[in-house]
Amino acid sequence: MADKSKLWYLENFNLFEGLDQSTMKRLNTITSMQEIKKSQPIYFAQDPSNSIFFLKKGRVKLTRTSPDGKEMIVALINPGEVFGEMSIVDADERTDYAITMDECLICAISKNDFREFIEKNPALNLKLTKLIGFRMRKYSERIEGLIFKDAQQRVISFILNLAEEQGKTIGDEIFVKPFLTHQDIASLTACSRQTVNAILTSLREDNLIDFDRRKLIIKNKSELLKLSE
Secondary structure (H helix, E strand, O other): OOHHHHHHHHHOOHHHOOOOHHHHHHHHHOEEEEEEOOOOEEEOOOOEOOEEEEEEEOOEEEEEEOOOOOEEEEEEEOOOOEEOHHHHOOOOEOOOEEEEOOOEEEEEEEHHHHHHHHHOOHHHHHHHHHHHHHHHHHHHHHHHHHHHOOHHHHHHHHHHHHHHHHOEEEOOEEEEOOOOOHHHHHHHHOOOHHHHHHHHHHHHHOOOEEEOOOOEEEOOHHHHHHHHO
């Protein structure tokens, strides 16, 4: 991949917004770009935590596995987002797995190079600190939801969050593309796949949503909000 293309991708990450051209060129020299096929691992739990990643294209899921082998999705990473950033603070090894959900384009930088880079750019350091704080708050909200909400509330809260983060409003409806498999939603909401299927089917029958493998349509957000509480 041409350096010019890599630089263009880096310039379009919100994290690097406002950095001058010479700083961006320096960043360009210490990063690498890689295309990774669908359903491929980027790193495994207990791997050395040596790199930070920036996702340009596709989706990545961060998962953990219980002692009995059950997968739980910790987070979904979308284009323009950073992952593996905890290696900057204190992690010597990964605690989760990163797996591509689509064909992905990923930029990587070693944590040592990135530490040196952010030390010279205090504004970037502040942005990264805010990002880590935001991620931790999202994780905390998810844990609260798993504890205090029933299965239907968890699934509805999840699709509302998905619509807020990735949805496009067209008329009175919100479109989310692409949608997730029922198994992925189950892994994100601590439900069985059969429970997720039953809840989504019921919501569709009530004309609150519509969905297929490619998209989700929110038809009545206000009613969904009531059901999620």
